[in-house]
């Protein structure tokens with residue numbers, strides 16, 4: 316089969332779009348990313364992302380080796396396993412506390428608490444000639460010669476062989492391709508915050524909150540905590556990996572100048588929207604005092620350290636969000652417009668799987684486009700196989716996350732008691748715990 320050199324246009328330079336661009340660039344496939352943000356520095360904040368082996372495998376495959384190592388070095392170790400506890404901090408079951416040590420550089424087993432700022436910088440590294448900023452996509456049109464043309468708000472256009480919707484939740488590309496694609500708002504509201512690991516906070520924080528990830532199953536609401544502690548000091552990383560990064564024509568000091576993101580305990584408190592007092596309409600970011608009051612009221616009777624975690628967190632880190640999930644789509648007739656990540660299968664952030672799934676899509680789509688570019692497979696067949704796979708695992712993940720979100724916010728006393736009893740029984744009977752949760 317003759318090689319057909321492709322020209323790929325990616326709309327959206329987020330996690331998935333940039334990972335795809337890195338992979339295609341490494342494979343020698345022509346790619347351009349069109350991003351709405353005006354500059355590379357437009358979004359230098361946010362919570363860390365938990366990257367699971369699926370995401371690690373994708374990043375390892377798509378990034379140049381020195382950037383993968385830099386990412387691992389700057390990330391935090393999320394700690395072993397996960398703890399299920401009640402609101403008095405009594406363990407119900409602790410999973411995977413004594414598992415084998417994993418090599419953090421082995422993507423198939425490694426998990427990383429990655430700074431969003433550093434991840435974005437590393438994903439953008441070396442793509443100066445690939446990413447166009449200030450390009451807000453408005454619509455696309457297809458021509459008889461098989462090409463597709465994207466239009467932008469500044470009046471410019473770009474023509475390519477394949478257009479990829481990587482423009483996240485509320486994707487405009489996806490809305491034009493699938494006008495019937497729907498998203499459902501879940502009746503959940505979350506507030507998240509950061510408690511920085513200052514000397515003073517380290518003194519009172521209980522070991523369990525410093526050790527790893529925890530989920531708390533109170534009689535109402537739901538709390539998740541995770542520790543984000545860097546593996547290595549930036550100066551030591553630059554001394555160890557700086558020369559390899561400079562050899563790529565990149566500046567390691569710039570890539571690691573991540574002063575906004577210190578070590579911290581992250582927490583996310585999730586509530587059923589209908590259980591909120593009518594007076595609570597304010598946004599957490601705008602009214603931290605109202606949020607603290609709400610949390611203090613809802614956690615009356617909880618362990619004092621959990622109450623302190625929620626109320627002593629730095630006010631300007633508070634973040635409030637509602638949750639939506641994409642409705643499943645049937646496979647369509649494959650054309651020259653495809654998609655990845657939240658644009659297709661948006662899911663609530665419960666469990667931290669959205670970014671990992673976007674990275675998995677990017678890796679899988681990169682392989683499909685590369686094989687078509689090299690003439691190993693016709694483009695429609697490569698894209699169709701990608702879309703079938705992506706729809707299957709993407710919407711399986713959406714279903715799992717929606718189920719977990721519904722469990723977290725359920726107002727059924729019976730269901731909540733049953734869940735606590737189930738975790739406690741699994742904790743008390745190790746063979747049952749292993750049968751249900753594995754050794755992880």
Ligand SMILES: Cc1cc2nc3c(=O)[nH]c(=O)nc-3n(C[C@H](O)[C@H](O)[C@H](O)COP(=O)(O)OP(=O)(O)OC[C@H]3O[C@@H](n4cnc5c(N)ncnc54)[C@H](O)[C@@H]3O)c2cc1C
Pocket residue numbers: 326327328329330331332349350351352362363364365366450451452453481482483484486487507636655656657658664666667668669670671672673
């Ligand atoms: C609080 C919170 C915590 C989370 N934690 C985790 C976690 O721990 N682990 C995890 O895996 N996931 C997590 N997620 C989910 C994760 O952030 C998303 O699933 C992921 O960012 C999706 O990647 P994406 O590339 O599809 O979209 P995005 O990363 O959202 O990127 C979309 C890009 O498209 C651009 N864009 C949008 N519209 C246009 C347009 N018209 N024209 C041009 N460009 C456009 C945007 O500016 C953006 O850069 C979390 C989400 C939240 C809200």
